Amino acid sequence: MADLRLVLDEAAQAALISPETSEKLLPFLMDRGVIVKEGFEAAQSQRPHTLAEELLSVEPDTETPRFVRGFHDILITIGVVILLSGLWGIASLYVVLPAIILLSEVLVRRQRLALPAVALTVALFVWTANLMVMWFPINPDFLAASHFPIPLLAALPVASGLYYLRYRVPLSFALAVMAAFVFAVNLFIRVVAYLGDDPSFPLNNLRLFSVILLISALCLFAIALYFDLRDVRRQTLRSDIAFWLHLGTAPALLYSVLGVWIGGISLLGQDHGYSTWLSAVVVTVAAMMLIGLIIDRRAFVTAGLMSLGVAIYGVFKQGNAGVDTYFYLTLLIVGVIVLVIGIGWVPLRRLTLRLLPHSLSERLPRAL
Incomplete structure (x- = not known):
């Protein structure tokens, strides 16, 4: 199935319609269920597949930012x-x-x-x-x-x-929303610091500061979900806006949760025991992976993997392993996780959706 938006953009580039008309036609046609099918794809869907083709077939991607x-x-x-x-x-x-x-x-x-x-x-x-x-x-x-x-x-x-x-x-919309949240949080911190006569409020109240960041990150995540659920077929600009919002929200959620969990000490880079840091990161990233599966957003999952790699790297380094050893072990472990998620995304998501209430799963992007 070809993207209706791409077809309208091509028509605008060919001067068949104006860009303004293209923007107006897209929601009009989509609201009426208009889709575009390519002849080759239709023919391929009717052709019998051999066993080898079935095994080597690639699952369609439901997350394709344009x-x-x-x-x-x-x-x-x-x-x-x-x-x-x-x-x-x-x-x-x-x-x-x-x-x-x-x-x-x-x-x-x-x-x-x-x-x-x-x-x-x-x-x-x-x-x-x-x-x-x-x-x-x-x-x-x-x-x-x-x-x-x-x-x-x-x-x-x-x-x-x-x-x-x-x-x-x-x-640009996603950046505007995220920058507005940063502005609002900073303004709130300034007011609290002024009222408490504490210019170094973030440093002296790390856990409270992390809670404020966590609330802001959850609000951002709610906005991203709003755009996601308004376009479960991933065919309009709402889906692209949600993609960028999820990409920025995931790290904010990860580090704010970690800050609340271990008192913000990790934000200062102090040695609080890499085992504690690793446990916090693994549990948080696992929760983010589950959320990503539910909402069908690989970008949300991917954003936490770098932090997982940093934590694993720190554990190996603390264990006095050789430089090459802990560096390549980190790459190996994170690479295996990425491949497991990437290859098993569709069956894992089917399983996850089956465990959810039907009233919730029917509002989410369907499992292919």
């Missing part, structure tokens, strides 16, 4: 990155913004190229951060409530939000 649509996107993105990097190095910071806007008008608004849109969204986010830091220097005390200046934290969601309103890039 930010790479071909090598043309990759080539253009490489050019965008090189051009902006060169301009950033030889010209004033103020010259980079017009270049970002001009490229966005041509590549995103007119040509609807997905991967260049991601690169330009990130470029605008980084440009805004650099500009705000140049105007309002960062407090060198990392765990002070005032470490990040308010103008910096306020400008990031505004810039990303305006970019989304103009170009409808899912990543």
